[in-house]
Amino acid sequence: MRIPARLALAAALSLAATGVTAGTVDGGDYDAFWLWAGVKPQPVLAKAKTIYLLGGEVIPAAPARLIAQGGATPAVRDANVWLVYRVETLDWTPRIYAQVLSHLRRWRAAGNQVTGLQIDFDARTHHLDRYADFLRDLKSRLPAGCKLGVTGLLDWSSGADPSGLDAIAGVVDEIVLQTYQGRHTIPGYPAYLARLDRLKTPFRIGLIQGGEWNPPAALARNPDFRGYVVFLQNPKSRIDITPPTPEPVLDRFR
Amino acid sequence: MFRTLIPLLVLCGFVLAAPPARASGDFTCDPAWKLNHTSFTGCDSTAILGPGNDTRVNLMLLMGDKRLDKLSPANLGGGTAAPFGWLDYLGVVYGKPAEAAAAADATPDTLTPASSEFASGEGSRCLSNASGASGFGEALGATPGPPADEADALSKARQDLKPVCDGTAIYSPTIAEATKSIKSERGKAFAAYLAGAAAFYDGDFDTAHQRFAGLRADKSPWLRETARYMLARVEVNRAQVGAFGQYGELQPDKVDAKVLADAEAQLRAYLRDAPAGRYAASARGLLRRVYWLGGARDRLMAEYAWQFAQTDPKARNLSDGDLAQEVDAKFLDKPDPEGVTDPILLAVIDLQKMRHSDAKDANAAITSADLHGQAPRFSSAPALFTYLLAAHAFFVEANPAEVLRLIPAEPTAGSLNSLAFSRLALRALALDAVKDVSAREAIVQLVPSAKRPFQRGALELALAMHDERAGTPERVFEPDSLVTDASVRDILLRYQAGPKLLRRHAGDPKVDQQERRTALHTLLYKEVTRGAYRAFVADLAMVPAAAPPGAGAPSGPTNSDVDPEVFAWPGRADAYACPALREVATQLAAEPRDSTARLCLAEFTRLNGFDHDSLDTARPADELGGSPSQFPGAPFSRQQIYRDVIADPAAPPANKAYALYRAVRCYAPAGNNDCGGKDVPIAQRKAWFLQLKSAYATSTWAKELSLYW
Numbered sequence: 006m007r008i009p010a011r012l013a014l015a016a017a018l019s020l021a022a023t024g025v026t027a028g029t030v031d032g033g034d035y036d037a038f039w040l041w042a043g044v045k046p047q048p049v050l051a052k053a054k055t056i057y058l059l060g061g062e063v064i065p066a067a068p069a070r071l072i073a074q075g076g077a078t079p080a081v082r083d084a085n086v087w088l089v090y091r092v093e094t095l096d097w098t099p100r101i102y103a104q105v106l107s108h109l110r111r112w113r114a115a116g117n118q119v120t121g122l123q124i125d126f127d128a129r130t131h132h133l134d135r136y137a138d139f140l141r142d143l144k145s146r147l148p149a150g151c152k153l154g155v156t157g158l159l160d161w162s163s164g165a166d167p168s169g170l171d172a173i174a175g176v177v178d179e180i181v182l183q184t185y186q187g188r189h190t191i192p193g194y195p196a197y198l199a200r201l202d203r204l205k206t207p208f209r210i211g212l213i214q215g216g217e218w219n220p221p222a223a224l225a226r227n228p229d230f231r232g233y234v235v236f237l238q239n240p241k242s243r244i245d246i247t248p249p250t251p252e253p254v255l256d257r258f259r
Numbered sequence: 260m261f262r263t264l265i266p267l268l269v270l271c272g273f274v275l276a277a278p279p280a281r282a283s284g285d286f287t288c289d290p291a292w293k294l295n296h297t298s299f300t301g302c303d304s305t306a307i308l309g310p311g312n313d314t315r316v317n318l319m320l321l322m323g324d325k326r327l328d329k330l331s332p333a334n335l336g337g338g339t340a341a342p343f344g345w346l347d348y349l350g351v352v353y354g355k356p357a358e359a360a361a362a363a364d365a366t367p368d369t370l371t372p373a374s375s376e377f378a379s380g381e382g383s384r385c386l387s388n389a390s391g392a393s394g395f396g397e398a399l400g401a402t403p404g405p406p407a408d409e410a411d412a413l414s415k416a417r418q419d420l421k422p423v424c425d426g427t428a429i430y431s432p433t434i435a436e437a438t439k440s441i442k443s444e445r446g447k448a449f450a451a452y453l454a455g456a457a458a459f460y461d462g463d464f465d466t467a468h469q470r471f472a473g474l475r476a477d478k479s480p481w482l483r484e485t486a487r488y489m490l491a492r493v494e495v496n497r498a499q500v501g502a503f504g505q506y507g508e509l510q511p512d513k514v515d516a517k518v519l520a521d522a523e524a525q526l527r528a529y530l531r532d533a534p535a536g537r538y539a540a541s542a543r544g545l546l547r548r549v550y551w552l553g554g555a556r557d558r559l560m561a562e563y564a565w566q567f568a569q570t571d572p573k574a575r576n577l578s579d580g581d582l583a584q585e586v587d588a589k590f591l592d593k594p595d596p597e598g599v600t601d602p603i604l605l606a607v608i609d610l611q612k613m614r615h616s617d618a619k620d621a622n623a624a625i626t627s628a629d630l631h632g633q634a635p636r637f638s639s640a641p642a643l644f645t646y647l648l649a650a651h652a653f654f655v656e657a658n659p660a661e662v663l664r665l666i667p668a669e670p671t672a673g674s675l676n677s678l679a680f681s682r683l684a685l686r687a688l689a690l691d692a693v694k695d696v697s698a699r700e701a702i703v704q705l706v707p708s709a710k711r712p713f714q715r716g717a718l719e720l721a722l723a724m725h726d727e728r729a730g731t732p733e734r735v736f737e738p739d740s741l742v743t744d745a746s747v748r749d750i751l752l753r754y755q756a757g758p759k760l761l762r763r764h765a766g767d768p769k770v771d772q773q774e775r776r777t778a779l780h781t782l783l784y785k786e787v788t789r790g791a792y793r794a795f796v797a798d799l800a801m802v803p804a805a806a807p808p809g810a811g812a813p814s815g816p817t818n819s820d821v822d823p824e825v826f827a828w829p830g831r832a833d834a835y836a837c838p839a840l841r842e843v844a845t846q847l848a849a850e851p852r853d854s855t856a857r858l859c860l861a862e863f864t865r866l867n868g869f870d871h872d873s874l875d876t877a878r879p880a881d882e883l884g885g886s887p888s889q890f891p892g893a894p895f896s897r898q899q900i901y902r903d904v905i906a907d908p909a910a911p912p913a914n915k916a917y918a919l920y921r922a923v924r925c926y927a928p929a930g931n932n933d934c935g936g937k938d939v940p941i942a943q944r945k946a947w948f949l950q951l952k953s954a955y956a957t958s959t960w961a962k963e964l965s966l967y968w
Contacts, residue, residue, distance in 0.1 A: 043592065046506045058506065064346055066353050072584075077503035078425075093346055107423070114425035 028219070030212045032235055037209070039089070039236045042074040047237055050084075057087040057123055057181075057234060060108055063101060065094040071101045073108075078115045085120045087154060088112055092126040095139045102146060109151065121152030121178065128158075137172035144176055154179035156211065174206035181234050183211040184218065207231050214238045290342035292750060292883035294688060294721055297615040297654050303342040305720075306713040307688075308606075308646065308681040310613035310654050313345040314591050315583040317610055319352070320677035321603045321643075322579050323711070325567050338713030340720045340744035349580050351712045384496055385424035385460060392417050394537075395452075398481035405446035413438065413449050420453070422460035430457040431466070448477050455489065464497040488538040491525035495545050498522050498552060511554050519553045540576035551589050557598065559590060564601040596625070596633065602640035605633065609647050613655050627651055646682050653685055653692075662689035668701075674710035684717060691725050699725050706741055716744060723747045724883050732889065733760045738769070745773075750884040752777050753874060757889030758786065758794065765801055779823040784874050787826070787840070787860065789892025792848035795826075799841055802827055825867050830859070835917050837862050852903075854910035858917060861897040865921075870897070870933045896935030898925050905947070912955060919951040920960035926968040944968065 032038065032049035039057040040046065050056065058081070061073045071090075079086070088109060105122070113119050124143070128136040144153045155173065157180045174180070207229050212218050213236045224230055289302060296303045296311020304312040308320055337351045395417045399410045416437035422430055434457040438450035455470030471493065474486035498518040504510050526542050526549065533539060543562065550559035563586055569575050577585070590604065594612060599605045612625035630651055637644035645665055652661035666686045675683070683705055690698035702721050709715045719742045726734045726742075732755045735742045742748060752761065752774065764770055765779035779801055786795035802823050828840040837843065837859035846856040864870070875894035878885040904910045904918035923944055925934035932938045948967035955961050 040506055043588065046504060046508055050506070056506070065350055077499070077507045079507040080505050082505055111423060111425040114423075114427045 028217070030214055030216050030218050030235060032214050032237060035212070035233050035235045037232060037234045039211070039234055041236070044237050044239055049237070053084045055085045055087065055120070055234070056081060057089050060088045060090055060112070061105075062091045063093060063097065065096070068098050069094050069096050069101060071104045078111055079117060080115045081117050084118070086112070086117045087120050087123045089123045089125055092124055095126070095135065097139075102143075106146065106148075109148070119151065121154055122147065123154040123156065123179075123181070125156045133170055133173055137176055140173060140176045152178040154181065156180075157182045157208075170203065171205070174204055177206065179231065180204060180206055180208045181211045182208055184213075184216070204229060209234050211236060291879065292341065292720065292747075293724065293881055294342075294684075294717060295654070295881070296342065297613070299611075299614055302344050304344065304348060304713075305342050306338070306677065306680060306709075306711065306717045307684045308610060308677065309650060310610050310615075311342075312610070313348075314594075314607055314611055315345050315587045316348050317607045318583040318586055318603070319348070319579050320681075321606060322567055322583065324676040324678055325603075326570060326579070336710055336712060336715075338716050340716035340723075340742075340747045342720075343713060348712065353578070353580060384492075385422045388420070388422055388460070391456065392420070394481070394485070395449075395456075398479060398485075399449060401479070401481065403445055403478055405441070405443050405449060409441050409443055409446035412441065413446065413453065416453055417456075420457060420460070422457075424460060424462075426462075429461045429463075431461055431463065433457070445479075448474060448479065448482055452482055452486065455486070459489065459493060459496070462496075462500075464493050464500075467493045484533055484536055484538070487525075487529050487532065488536070488542060491522060491529050491542065492545065494518060494522035494525050495549060498549070502552065509552065511552075514552050516553065519549055523549050540574065544576060547585075547589070556590070556593075560599060560601055560604060563590060563604060567601070567603055596629075600636050602637050602643055605636055606640075606643055606647055609633070610650065613651060615655075624655070625651070627656070642682065643678055646678060646685070649682070649685055649689075653689060659689035659692035662686060663693070663695075671705060671708045673708065675705075675708045675714070677711065680705070680709065680711065680714050684714075684721070688721060691721070691728075699729075703741065719744045719747055720883060723751060727751060727755055727883065727886055730889075732756055736760065736764055736770075747883065748774060749777055750878070753781050754878050754884030755886070755888055756781070757891075758782060758791065760889070761785075762798060765798075773821070776823055777821045780821045780825075781874060783823060783826045784869070784872070785890045785892065787844055788864070788875075788895035789890065790851065791892070792844040792851070795844045796841060796848065799826060799844075820873070828863050828867065831862070831866070835859075835862060852907070852909075854904045854907055854914045854918075857900045858904060858914055858921075861900045861921070864895065864897060869895075870935070875935060894935065898922060898932065898934035898936040898939075901925070901934070902936075905950075913958065916951060916955035916958035916960045919947050919955065920964055923947050923951065923964060923967045927966075928968060930968045941968075 032047065035049075036053055037055040037057070038050060038053055039059070040050070041059045058079055059074045061071050063069055063071050074091075090105065109119060109122065122143075124140065126136065140153060140155065147153060153176070155177050157173075209231050210224070211234050215238060291300070291303050294305055294307060296305070296309060299311060299313070301313065304316040306320070308317055312320075338348075343351075396414055399405070399414055404410060405413065416434055419437070420430055420434065422428075431454065434450075434453050438453060441447055441450045451470050452474055455467050455474070458464075458466035458470060468490065471486040471489045474482050475490065477483045477486065498515055502510060502514045523546065526546050529536070529542050530539060530546075536542075543565075547559060547562045550556075550562065563582075566575060566582055575582075586604070591607065591611070594608045596605055596608050596612070599608060609625055609630065627648070630648055634644065637647075649662045649665040652658045652665065662685055666682050666689075668686070669683065671679075671683065683701075687698060687701035687705065690701050699722070702718055702725065706715065706718050709718050723732075723735050723742050726732055732751050734740065735748060735751055752764070756764075756778070761778045761782035765775050765782055767775070770778075779798075782798055783795060783802070786792070786798060826840060830837040830839045830842070835858065840860075840863050843856050843859045843863065846853055847860065850856070864872075869875075872895075875896075877894075880886070901918040901922035904914055905922065907915075910918070922934075925932050926941075926944055930941070944967050948964065951958075951961050951964060
C-alpha cells in the first residue's frame with residue numbers, strides 16, 4: 006500500500022525528527038536574537054543579522070501605561086532591529102500610540118536599521134479575532150517601510166480558530182512562534198509544528214538559548230519558514246526573566 | 260523649568276528591567292493553586308511573604324508596612340484567591356480608578372506629563388521638557404520679572420522649544436534668534452537660562468554649564484534654584500556620554516569617575532541648600548542614578564533605605580510600584596546578601612535565595628546557618644528576622660514544627676500589616692502541615708484582620724485546601740462559608756465534589772445560579788461517563804427545560820464551558836445513528852456492555868466537545884482539587900470504548916467497523932490522541948486501519964478512511 010504524504014510527515018515527527026542542529030540551542034549557530042531587558046549582551050550578537058530588542062511594556066492600569074524597558078536608546082550598527090513591545094493589554098490610549106511612534110522615530114534617528122515593530126502579546130487562541138483588529142489598526146498607523154510582526158503561541162498552529170488565525174496572518178508581516186514556556190522548551194512541541202502549513206504567513210521559530218531543538222524534517226520545506234530567533238539568557242540566570250509570550254498552550258480550565 | 264521634577268530617574272533613563280511575568284486583563288496567568296510555592300514562575304505570588312513571590316511583590320509588601328496606613332495604596336484591599344503575578348498586583352493596587360486617584364494624591368507618581376511622547380522609564384533628558392516649560396512660564400510672571408513684551412517673547416521661545424533629544428536637530432540657534440532683541444537686565448537673565456536649557460537639550464554640556472553657572476546667584480529665586488539643580492543635572496548627563504553600548508546597556512568601565520564625582524557633589528550641594536526644594540525629590544533620584552552608574556552599591560542601598568523610610572509621600576516622587584520596579588532592576592539584579600544592611604532589601608534577597616529553582620546551583624541556596632549569621636543586620640527588625648527563619652524552615656527544610664516553635668500564637672486585632680499577616684498565616688499553614696487540630700481555627704481567626712490586597716484570598720485558599728484534604732469539601736459550600744472566591748469553589752465542585760454534594764448544590768435554589776449550573780453540569784457528565792446511568796437519567800430532570808444558558812449568571816472565566824443543557828442531547832440520525840442521550844443511558848443502565856449504546860455515548864462526547872475535557876483531567880496532587888475525587892469512577896476515554904468494542908465478540912460487524920474507524924481517527928491529523936486513555940503505538944493504529952480495510956472492506960467506514968496517523 007502506498008504511504009500517504011501526511012503519514013510520512015507524521016511518522017517523521019513521531020521519530021522526534023532529524024536535523025543538523027539537533028539538540029541544545031547554541032547561540033553561535035544562529036543569527037537572530039531577542040535581547041530582553043536585564044539580559045547582558047553576549048558576543049554572539051556580533052554576528053547577528055537581526056536583533057529583536059525590547060523597547061517597552063504596555064501594562065494594564067487605569068489607564069494603560071507604556072513603561073520603557075532597556076537602557077539608553079540603542080545604536081545597533083551591523084544588524085537589523087525589531088523594536089519589541091511586550092503588551093499586556095490591547096486597550097491602548099492615544100498617548101501610547103504617540104509614544105510608540107515617537108520611540109520608533111528616535112530609534113531610527115539614532116542610526117538603528119529598524120525593520121519593524123514586534124508585538125508580544127499572549128493572545129489566547131479564541132481571542133485572535135480581536136487581536137487581529139488591534140493589529141490592523143496599529144499597522145495603519147505605522148510609517149511606510151515599517152513592518153509589523155507578532156510573537157505567537159505554538160497552539161496557534163494547531164488548535165486555533167482558523168478564521169482568527171487567518172485574520173492575523175493577513176495583517177502581519179511575520180510571526181515568530183515560541184517553542185518554550187517560561188525559560189524552558191515546551192515538551193511535545195514537534196506535534197504542534199506539524200500544522201504549521203496553516204499559518205500561510207512568513208514565520209520564524211523562537212528558541213531559547215540552552216533549550217532543546219530538533220527541527221522537524223518538514224520545516225525546511227515550508228515555503229514560509231524564515232529561520233530562527235534565539236532568546237538570549239544570562240549564563241547563570243540570576244533574575245527570573247520571562248521571555249516573550251509564555252504559554253499557556255492548554256488552558257487548565259478550557 | 261522642571262517644576263514638577265519628574266522622575267529624575269527617568270530623565271536619565273533610569274529604567275525598569277526584567278519584565279515580569281504574565282498578568283491579568285487580556286493576558287492570563289496560569290497559577291498553581293496552592294500557598295506553598297518554592298520556585299518562581301511569575302504567576303504564583305501570594306500575600307504571604309515567600310520565595311515563590313515576585314521579588315517586587317515582596318518589596319511592595321514590606322515597603323507598604325512602613326507607610327502610614329491611610330496613604331499606602333497597598334492598604335486598599337481587593338484581590339482574589341488565585342496566586343497572582345506582579346501586574347495583577349499592580350492592577351489591584353493601582354488599577355481601580357477611584358483608589359488609584361486617591362493613591363496618586365498621596366504619592367506623586369513618575370508618570371510623565373500627559374502631553375509627553377516619552378514613556379515612563381524612558382532614558383531621555385528631554386522627558387522633563389514639558390514640565391520645565393510650565394515652570395518657566397510661572398517664573399516669568401513672578402517679580403522681579405522682565406517687561407511684559409519681553410516676557411511674552413521669552414514665554415513663546417520656551418514654548419517653541421520642543422526637543423526630542425534624538426540628535427536630529429539643535430535648538431541653540433533658534434533660541435538665540437528668538438531672544439536677540441531682549442534688552443532688560445531681567446529679560447537677559449531669563450534668556451540666559453533659555454540658552455542654557457537649549458544647550459542642555461542639544462547635548463552641549465559645556466555651554467549649558469556656563470549659562471547655568473552665571474545664574475546661580477540670580478535675583479529670581481526660581482532661576483537661582485533651577486540653575487543650581489541644572490548644574491548638577493548637566494554633570495549627570497555628561498557622565499553618561501559614551502557610557503552605554505550599542506544595545507543600550509550600561510558599560511561601567513566607560514563611565515568617567517571624575518565627572519560622576521562632580522555630579523554627586525553638585526547634587527549634594529543642591530540638596531544641602533534646598534533640602535525641601537522644588538527639585539529635591541528629583542535630585543534624590545539623580546543621586547541614585549549616579550550611584551548606579553558608578554556601581555556604588557552601598558550608597559545606592561542607603562538611598563533606597565531612605566526612600567523606604569519616607570512616610571511622607573511628598574518627600575518622594577515615585578510610587579511604591581515604580582520604586583519596587585527600580586530596586587528590582589538596579590539593585591536586586593545582584594541578589595547577593597553580602598554587605599546588604601537594609602533589612603527590607605536583605606529580606607527580599609534572602610527569600611529569593613530560598614527558591615528551589617535557584618538552588619540547583621547548590622552553593623547559591625541560602626542555609627539556615629547563613630541566615631543566623633545575618634542576625635546583627637536584622638537587629639532593628641527582629642520580627643522580620645524570625646519570619647525569615649520560619650520561612651526557611653517551611654519552604655526550604657519542609658520542617659513545619661520549627662515554624663511553630665519560632666512563631667507563637669498571637670491574638671489579632673484590627674488589620675494586619677504584611678509581615679504580621681505573613682507570620683500568622685505561615686503559622687496556620689504549619690499547623691495544617693502537622694495536622695494539628697487547631698489548624699482550621701487558626702486560619703478562620705485571621706479572616707477578620709485580613710484587609711490588605713490578596714490577604715483574604717490567601718486565607719480562602721488555605722481554608723479550602725484544608726477542608727478538601729480533611730475529606731470535607733462540603734464545608735466550603737455551607738451557607739455561612741468564609742470561602743466566597745468563585746474560582747476556588749468552582750475548582751472544588753469540578754474536581755473534588757462527590758455526587759451527593761453536587762446534587763444538593765445543583766438543586767438548591769438559594770445557591771448562586773452559575774454555581775448551580777456548574778454543579779449540575781459536573782454531576783451529569785460524571786454520572787454518564789463513569790457508569791452511574793440510572794442516577795443520570797433521574798438527575799436529568801434537573802436540567803431546566805427552557806433554561807436560557809447563562810441567563811442572569813455571572814460569566815466567570817472558568818465557567819464558559821458549563822452547559823447542562825447539552826445533556827439533553829437528542830441523538831443523531833445521520834452517519835452513525837444514535838437515540839437521545841437519555842435513551843442511551845437507559846439502555847446502558849440495563850446493559851452496561853451494549854456496544855451500540857457505548858458507541859453512542861462516545862458519539863455524544865465527541866460531538867459535544869468533551870475531548871480533553873477538564874473534568875477528565877487530574878489536578879496536580881499538591882494543589883487545590885488535587886486530592887482524590889469523591890466522585891467514584893475513572894476518567895472517561897472514548898478510545899477505551901472503541902478498543903472494548905473492537906475486542907467484543909458480541910459486537911455486530913457494523914459496530915466493529917465504526918469502532919475501528921473512530922479508533923484510527925483518534926490520532927488524526929498529526930498523531931496526537933484526542934480520545935483519552937493511554938496512547939497506542941503507530942503500529943497498533945496501522946493494525947486497526949488494516950483490519951478495517953480487510954475484514955470490513957465493504958463498510959462505509961472502510962471507504963471513508965484512506966489514511967492512518
